Each structure stands twice: as structure tokens, then as C-alpha cells.
Amino acid sequence: MKRLAIAILFTFLVLGPAFVFAQQPKIKIIADQDSAGPEGTNFLSLLMLLRAPQLDLLGITTVSGDQWVEPATVFALWATELTGRTDVPVIKGAELPLVNSQREQETREKLFGSYLGWHGSFNPDAPNPKETWAPPGGYPKVKLRPGRAADFIIDMIRAHPGEIVLYCAGPLTNIALAVSMDHDIVPLAKAIYIMGGSSAGGPELNWWWDPEAAAIVLRQPWKQIVITPFEAGGQVWSSERLMKRVTSAAGPLASHVKQVYFDKPPMAGTSMWSMMWDELTVASILDPSVIRKSETMYLDVDITHGPKYGHTVVWKPMDDVPEFFAAYSGPRPVDKEKWKGHLTPPAHLHAASVQMEVDVEKFEKIFVELMSH
Amino acid sequence: MQRAFLIDTDTASDDAVAIIMALRAPDVRVVAITTVAGNVDVQQSTRNALYTVELCGADVPVFTGVAKPLLRRYENATWFHGRDGLGDHGYPPPKRAPERMHAVDAIIEAVDANPGLIIVTLGPLTNLALALAKKPDIAAKVGRCVVMGGAPCCEGNVTPAAEYNIWVDPEAARMVMLSGLPVELVGWHLCRGDAVLHDEDITRIMNLNNNVARFAIECNSHARKAYKTQTGEDGICLPDPVAMYLALDPSVGNWSEHYVDVETQSELTRGMTVVDRLNVADDDRNRTVWADVLRRARAKVCWTIDDRLWKAALVAALQ
Numbered sequence: 185m186k187r188l189a190i191a192i193l194f195t196f197l198v199l200g201p202a203f204v205f206a207q208q209p210k211i212k213i214i215a216d217q218d219s220a221g222p223e224g225t226n227f228l229s230l231l232m233l234l235r236a237p238q239l240d241l242l243g244i245t246t247v248s249g250d251q252w253v254e255p256a257t258v259f260a261l262w263a264t265e266l267t268g269r270t271d272v273p274v275i276k277g278a279e280l281p282l283v284n285s286q287r288e289q290e291t292r293e294k295l296f297g298s299y300l301g302w303h304g305s306f307n308p309d310a311p312n313p314k315e316t317w318a319p320p321g322g323y324p325k326v327k328l329r330p331g332r333a334a335d336f337i338i339d340m341i342r343a344h345p346g347e348i349v350l351y352c353a354g355p356l357t358n359i360a361l362a363v364s365m366d367h368d369i370v371p372l373a374k375a376i377y378i379m380g381g382s383s384a385g386g387p388e389l390n391w392w393w394d395p396e397a398a399a400i401v402l403r404q405p406w407k408q409i410v411i412t413p414f415e416a417g418g419q420v421w422s423s424e425r426l427m428k429r430v431t432s433a434a435g436p437l438a439s440h441v442k443q444v445y446f447d448k449p450p451m452a453g454t455s456m457w458s459m460m461w462d463e464l465t466v467a468s469i470l471d472p473s474v475i476r477k478s479e480t481m482y483l484d485v486d487i488t489h490g491p492k493y494g495h496t497v498v499w500k501p502m503d504d505v506p507e508f509f510a511a512y513s514g515p516r517p518v519d520k521e522k523w524k525g526h527l528t529p530p531a532h533l534h535a536a537s538v539q540m541e542v543d544v545e546k547f548e549k550i551f552v553e554l555m556s557h
Numbered sequence: 558m559q560r561a562f563l564i565d566t567d568t569a570s571d572d573a574v575a576i577i578m579a580l581r582a583p584d585v586r587v588v589a590i591t592t593v594a595g596n597v598d599v600q601q602s603t604r605n606a607l608y609t610v611e612l613c614g615a616d617v618p619v620f621t622g623v624a625k626p627l628l629r630r631y632e633n634a635t636w637f638h639g640r641d642g643l644g645d646h647g648y649p650p651p652k653r654a655p656e657r658m659h660a661v662d663a664i665i666e667a668v669d670a671n672p673g674l675i676i677v678t679l680g681p682l683t684n685l686a687l688a689l690a691k692k693p694d695i696a697a698k699v700g701r702c703v704v705m706g707g708a709p710c711c712e713g714n715v716t717p718a719a720e721y722n723i724w725v726d727p728e729a730a731r732m733v734m735l736s737g738l739p740v741e742l743v744g745w746h747l748c749r750g751d752a753v754l755h756d757e758d759i760t761r762i763m764n765l766n767n768n769v770a771r772f773a774i775e776c777n778s779h780a781r782k783a784y785k786t787q788t789g790e791d792g793i794c795l796p797d798p799v800a801m802y803l804a805l806d807p808s809v810g811n812w813s814e815h816y817v818d819v820e821t822q823s824e825l826t827r828g829m830t831v832v833d834r835l836n837v838a839d840d841d842r843n844r845t846v847w848a849d850v851l852r853r854a855r856a857k858v859c860w861t862i863d864d865r866l867w868k869a870a871l872v873a874a875l876q
Contacts, residue, residue, distance in 0.1 A: 282627070282690055283728055283821070285735075287853070332691055335662075357690070364627055364687055365661050396728055399628055487628070489822045532630075 210240035211469065212347045212374075214340055216277070216333065217462065218249030218304070218354030218390075221259035222319050223444040226250055228422070229353060229462030230260065231437060232554045234267040238470055241269070242340050242348070245333035247277040249354035249393055250304040252313040254279070256354075261324040266440060270326045277333025278357035279313060281394035284494070296491035300387040320443060334361035341369040349469060350376040352401075353462040355390050360397035363404055375408035376401070379465045381483055381496040383413040383538050391485050392494035398485040402533065409536035411483060412468065413496075416475075416539040417461025420547050424457070429548075435556030460551070464542060467550045474550060477541035482533035501535075502527050559586040561671040562804070563664065565622070566797070567595025567680030567722075568605035569634070569642035570777040575679055575705075575797035576606065577769055578874040580613045582805050587615070588674070589667050591660035593622045595680035595725060596634040597642035602680075605642050607651035612772055619653075622660025622684040626726035634721055637787075639779035646775055664688040665695055673700035676738075677804045679797040681722050682706070686729035689736045696737040701807075705800035706730065707830030709744045709817075709858050714787065716827070720745040723819055724828030731819040740856035741807065742817060742830065743800040751864040752799060753784075753792035758868055762875055770875040795871075802870050803859055809866055810859040817856040832858055 213233070221227035226249075233241055244264070246257045253276060260274045286306045305313070316323075329336075337358060341348050350373055352359055363370055380390035380398065391398035402409075430441045450456045467474045482499040486492045505523045529535070562585050566572045579587050590610065592602040603621045610617050625631040639645040656663070665688050668674050676699055678685060689696060706722035707730075713719040723730040734740060754762070762770050777793045784794045803810045816833040820826045837843045 278690065280690075280693060282686075283732055334691060360627075361687060361690055364623060364683070365659055367624055396628060403628070487821075 208238070211238060211349055212240045212242055212344055213349045213351055213469070214242050214245060214337060215351045216245045216247060216337070216354065216358050217352070218247050218251055218253075219244070219256045219260040219263065220251035221262065222440075223456065224458060225417070225460055225462045226256075226353065227259060227263065228460070228555075229466050230263045231267060232463060232466045232551065233351065234263060234269045234272060235437075235554050236466070236470055241272050243273045243275055243329070243336055245275045245277045245336055245358050247333065247354045247358050248279050248305045248313070249390055252279065252305045252311065252315075253277060254314055255311070255316045257328060258316050258323065259319060261326050261328065262319040265324045265326055266437070273329035275329045275331055275333050275336045278361065281355065281357060282360060282396045284394055284396065288489070292489065292491070292493060299491065299495075300389065300392055302389055304389050304393060306393065333358040334365060337362040338366045338369055341372050345372040346374055348373050351465060351469065352376060353379040353390070353465060355394040356380070356397040356401040357394045360394070360400040364400060367404075370404045370406055373406060375410060376406045377410045377412070377465050377469055379412040379417070379461050381411060381413050381485070383415050383479070383481065383498065383540065385496050385498045386414065387492075387495045388414040391496060395485045395487045395494040399487050402483055402485065402536075405534055409534060410468065411536050411538045412461060412465040413538055414461070416542055417459045417464055419542040420460040420464055420544055422457050422460055426548055426551070429552045430555045433552065433556035437555045441555065460547075463551055464539070464547060467547050468539060471546070471550060474543050474546045475539045475541070476543050478537045479540050480535050481538045482529045483536050483538070484530070484533055499530055499533060501529065559584055561667075561674050562587045563589050563591065563667045563674055563676045565591045565593060565660070565664070565676065565678045565680060565684050566602065566606060567593050567597065568602045568609065569596035569638035570644055570780045571795045571797040572596070572679045573605060573609040573643065573776055574773045574795055574871075575677075575801035576609045577613055577773060578798055578801045578805065578871070579677070580610065580615045580617070581874045585805065587617045588671055589663050590617055590619045591622050591663055591684050592619065592655075593660065593680045593684045594624050594626070594631055594633070595722065596638050598633065599624045601642055603655045604651055607653055607655065608648055611651050611653065612769055618656045618663075620658055620660040620663035621655045623687065626681060626683055627686065627728045629726060629728075632725060637780055637783040643776040644779040646778075660684045661687045661691065665692050668695040668698050672698055674698070675700050675804060676702045677801060678702070678704050678706070678722075679800060681726040682729040682733045683726045686726075686732035689732060689738070693736070699738055701741055701804070702733075702738040703741045703743060703800055703804040704733070705743050705797050707742050707744045708746060709742060709830050709832040709860075710834050711744070711746045713829070714745055718820070718826040719828035720830070723830055727819050727821045727828040730828065731821050734817055734819055734856065735854045737854070740817070740854075741803070741812070742856050742858045743796075743803050744830070744859070745796055747859060747862055748794050748796040748799045749788070749790065752862065752867055753790055753794050754868070755792045759793065761872055765872070765876055767875070773875055798871060799862065799867060802867050803862070809862055809870075811861045812857045812859050814855050814857050817854060817858065834858075
């Protein structure tokens with residue numbers, strides 16, 4: 185009897201987790217992003233999304249950002265072929281920001297200076313917007329889904345109320361268009377994960393490229409807002425060591441990783457290795473414990489056309505009037521009642537969970553596993 | 558050959574009169590009316606548009622659009638037009654329902670289906686801005702885009718610098734202005750002074766003795782009082798019908814083309830339509846000052862109309 189009990193317990197311990205895992209409903213997700221490729225953060229994150237068994241990836245919508253939307257769309261389609269996931273539709277989105285333009289950006293830089301190194305598709309030497317180039321092995325054969333990204337996002341959220349997680353790893357133009365056309369989708373989305381902005385209030389490409397779109401999206405009352413700021417991505421780097429783990433695991437993407445990272449040396453003076461911002465957002469959707477520490481902040485974007493146009497604006501909750509006020513407040517004690525306004529979050533903003541500290545080891549394990557198994 | 562019009566409107570009292578003018582124009586086919594939040598909320602705007610179409614016995618689809626500005630807090634103008642936008646006379650609900658398609662998509666489809674389409678906007682530019690963002694190439698297919706909005710080189714009506722339609726969603730207005738659309742700007746100044754319907758004009762219209770003419774005057778009762786408070790001028794001020802008058806026949810206005818931009822940065826001058834009336838941006842001596850800032854988009858700006866001819870056209874439309 186005791187032996188049987190042990191056997192049952194043993195069976196449960198071994199099979200139980202697998203059983204629980206199988207019962208977990210998949211997370212319905214839309215990936216909205218600027219898929220530059222064939223390597224780098226935009227592309228590797230897309231491969232992770234396409235391979236993650238925990239996800240029901242309903243579609244990939246594209247937007248300009250690091251790259252113009254035309255080549256980004258080519259690489260998104262190619263990613264579905266590379267992973268054998270041509271069942272996932274790719275829908276093209278916005279080519280240009282809502283209000284911003286490269287010309288105005290250059291005017292501002294002349295007036296105020298340039299505060300962000302990487303300009304993505306606004307790089308002074310960027311290809312023209314309609315130019316595409318073949319991924320290794322040629323253009324993908326799979327076709328684009330007709331229609332526009334913003335409509336796809338609206339339709340999917342309305343078809344699956346309360347279920348959709350939005351993964352946003354590029355400028356927020358498509359999402360801004362969707363919510364502007366149909367404000368009611370905001371409370372119908374389960375959560376929005378955004379790679380963008382800076383927890384320190386600096387410039388970051390995705391929000392800088394289309395500041396008005398980012399402001400529109402951040403000012404909506406989403407059920408859950410999770411932000412991977414620039415600084416969190418800075419804690420995880422692609423490296424020769426990490427990519428060797430993928431190639432030596434000899435999984436289905438090993439040859440792709442070998443081809444783009446190891447077969448030919450990087451151009452003189454450049455490096456293949458970069459921060460893994462978007463991959464971190466994916467990992468945190470799959471396993472929130474990859475984030476060791478998050479902070480609640482109210483984030484916005486500066487949309488005044490000055491030197492900080494597109495920079496993140498950070499409001500952090502404060503429980504009380506800072507103690508040092510007392511030392512400088514003159515003969516009377518601090519009047520906390522009169523300082524109440526300062527302790528209240530800006531009315532147009534919403535609390536977001538901002539990722540601050542990453543469990544790097546766990547992140548790398550998730551990454552290598554998804555790329556290998 | 559009839560000309561195809563699309564009217565984008567935050568339908569309140571003066572919008573209703575403008576819609577009537579288009580529906581009554583023999584050489585115009587209104588392919589769609591799209592509504593937007595502005596004078597009144599977007600649902601009320603749709604009801605008012607449907608009611609106006611019904612009153613004219615016309616068969617025009619009405620599409621509901623965007624419920625608030627892109628970034629700014631929505632501010633209506635019911636203090637001017639009345640709570641229902643039509644002077645609160647208790648008009649019955651319309652019989653026909655709005656179409657299912659979103660106004661933004663209706664604009665895109667109408668442009669694609671009607672090359673050379675004439676778009677007349679009578680409200681905030683939120684719908685049109687979103688349509689352009691979704692499908693930028695529609696800008697090149699539009700024949701004319703007549704915008705009732707702005708206060709070119711003059712005082713505004715909601716702030717000293719700005720006119721309501723532009724002020725309420727300045728980012729949308731800026732997107733439209735810089736989109737490459739062939740914009741014809743009909744500012745608020747054109748409907749003031751002697752363009753205002755005075756008692757004798759109102760009597761003339763009431764003497765036409767038909768439902769539509771009576772409605773055109775009656776629904777503006779609240780607006781008349783508000784306009785008196787606002788400007789001290791007595792009478793009915795009709796910005797949207799003046800825009801429609803110029804949309805139907807641009808030759809009745811005195812126009813010139815200039816760089817036009819919309820101020821979005823400053824709270825003081827938010828929504829100001831900045832018009833390079835003296836073309837200083839083209840002057841080499843001003844190049845260092847203006848070349849990069851104010852040389853993006855040109856628009857035709859209407860400066861004056863003949864007020865007697867405008868009123869005669871209005872009376873004819875209401876006959």
C-alpha cells in the first residue's frame with residue numbers, strides 16, 4: 185500500500201507538471217513590430233515568438249522603425265518560413281509616423297542638437313522607404329495577408345475580448361491608429377507589453393520615431409501595461425558565448441544563427457553583438473519571473489517640438505512629501521495638504537509596470553531553449 | 558456630369574445648413590457623410606446628420622467616426638449650438654441607421670472609388686488625419702479638400718489665436734495640412750460681419766415657407782444667442798455653409814496660395830493656423846529664419862467673399 189502511494193506520488197511528481205502545462209491555455213498574442221533582419225533584436229524576438237509553444241500567435245503586424253516597413257515586412261514573412269510557421273499571417277502597417285517626419289527631425293537637430301545615436305529608418309544614410317533586399321536564400325514565397333495592421337488589431341481584439349496580449353516592439357503607430365479609430369478595444373485587450381522608452385527619461389528609438397503615437401497609446405486605460413525600457417534591454421546582450429550555445433544545441437535554428445552570426449565576419453569597425461531588448465519582452469511574457477524587479481511608473485512622451493521631442497517623461501509615485509522639504513520650508517512645517525497635487529499621478533496617465541532588473545541567467549536559458557528545441 | 562462630394566462633419570446647426578446646400582446642389586452627388594466628435598459628441602453628430610439627410614429626402618449613407626481628438630481632451634461646443642447641437646428643439650430621432658463601416662474607412666473607400674473626389678470638412682480633422690495615416694496615397698487622389706477651419710491672419714473664436722475645428726484636434730489638423738492634400742482653407746473670418754444673416758435675411762428665408770428653410774433658421778437659434786455673446790454681432794453666423802458655398806463654386810472667393818502650418822507645441826497659440834500671407838519664406842533674406850520651419854505645405858486660403866452673392870446662394874439653396 186505504501187509502495188503504491190509512493191508510486192502514485194512519483195507519477196504525479198513526474199507527470200503532474202507536464203499535465204498542468206498541457207492544460208494551460210495558450211496566450212493569444214499579436215506581435216506588432218519593426219522586423220529588421222536577418223539578425224539582431226527585432227528578428228531574434230520574432231523567431232522566439234514564432235517558436236514559443238505557450239503562445240497562440242494570431243498575427244504579425246509590421247511598422248517602420250529600425251527599418252522601413254517594406255523591408256521589415258519581407259523579413260517578417262521570411263521569419264514565418266524559417267520557423268515553418270507560415271500559418272501565422274503577416275499584415276503590413278504604417279510606413280510613416282503620425283505627425284513626425286525625417287525632415288522635421290533634421291530641422292530639430294539643426295536647432296537643438298542630436299541626442300539619439302541610432303535613428304533607424306531616419307538614419308541619414310538609410311535606404312529609401314520602398315527599397316527591399318533579399319534575406320539569405322532569397323525572398324520569401326509566402327504572401328502578405330491583405331488589409332491593414334490597425335484593422336487587424338481591432339478585429340482580433342474584438343473577436344477575442346479579454347484574451348489578447350499585444351506585444352509591441354516597434355514604434356506605436358499601428359496601435360495608436362487602432363485605438364484612435366476604436367477606443368473601446370482598450371479595455372478589451374488583456375495586456376499590452378511595450379518595448380520602448382526609458383525608465384530614466386531619456387530618448388529611445390521606438391517612442392522617439394513616432395512620439396505622438398507613443399503618447400496616444402500610453403494615455404489609454406489599458407488593463408495592464410508592462411514596459412521593457414531601454415535600460416532593461418541593456419542588461420542582456422547577444423554574444424559569441426550565447427550564440428554558440430544555440431549553435432552547439434544543433435536545434436532547428438542553429439544553422440540560421442551560424443549563418444548570420446559566425447559564417448562571415450562583421451564589417452570592419454562594427455560588431456554583431458547588441459542588446460536584446462525585444463527578446464527580453466518576449467521572455468517576460470512567457471515567464472514573468474525573468475524580471476527580478478519592476479517599478480510602477482506613469483510614463484508619457486514629450487510631444488513638444490523642442491530638444492526633448494520624443495523623450496520619455498517619467499512620473500514616479502511618492503507616498504509622502506520628501507523629508508528634506510522640511511529642512512528648507514522656512515519657519516512653518518511642511519503643509520502636506522497643499523502638496524497633495526504633487527503626490528497625485530498626472531490625470532491623463534496610467535500606472536505601468538516598468539521592468540528594472542533582469543535575471544540574466546534565466547533569460548539566456550529561455551532564449552537558448554526557444555531557439556534550440 | 559455630377560461632381561462627387563464627401564462631407565466630414567461634427568453635425569450641429571451650421572453643419573446641417575451646409576449639408577442641405579450640398580444635397581440641394583443639382584450638379585453634386587454626396588457619396589458619403591462621415592461624422593466626428595466636435596460641436597457635439599459623435600453619436601449626436603451622426604443622429605443630426607441622418608436627420609438632416611432625411612429632412613431633405615436624400616439617400617446618402619452616414620458613417621460614424623472618431624469619438625475624440627487624437628491626443629487632446631475632447632471639448633465640445635454645446636454652449637454654442639445647444640445640447641443636441643441643433644438648438645434643443647426636440648427634433649425626432651432619424652429613421653435610418655448609420656452604416657456599419659467606420660468613417661475612416663469610408664473616407665478611404667470613397668477616395669479610391671471616386672477619383673477627383675471633393676472632400677469638405679466641417680469639423681475637427683480627426684477622421685481625415687487617420688484615413689491619411691492608414692493609407693497615405695489617398696492624398697494624391699483627392700480632387701479638392703475644402704476645410705472649414707482656422708483663423709488665417711486674424712483672431713480666433715475659442716482662443717485669441719485659434720478657431721475651434723483646428724484647436725480641438727491640432728495634431729490631426731497638422732497631419733492633414735502636411736499630407737499633400739490639395740487643401741483650400743475657409744477660415745472663420747469669412748462668415749462674420751456682413752456675411753452674418755441679419756433679421757431681413759432671416760425673414761427672406763422664413764418667407765420661403767418650406768420645412769427645410771424653417772429648420773435652417775430654427776436649429777440656429779441657440780447659436781445666434783451664443784454668437785451675440787461671443788462677438789457682440791447680432792445675427793446667425795454660418796461658417797460651414799460659407800465653406801460649402803466655396804466648395805460648390807470656388808470662383809466666388811478671393812484666394813491665394815501660401816505655406817500654411819498648424820501650431821501644436823504651445824498652449825498659448827495651440828491650433829493657430831500660421832499662414833505665410835506675405836510669402837516671406839520664399840524671400841532669400843528670410844531663408845535662415847524660415848526656410849526649414851515654414852516651407853512644408855501650401856494651401857489655398859480664401860480671404861474674402863461677396864456677402865450679397867453668398868446670401869443669395871444660400872436663399873436659392875433653401876428654396
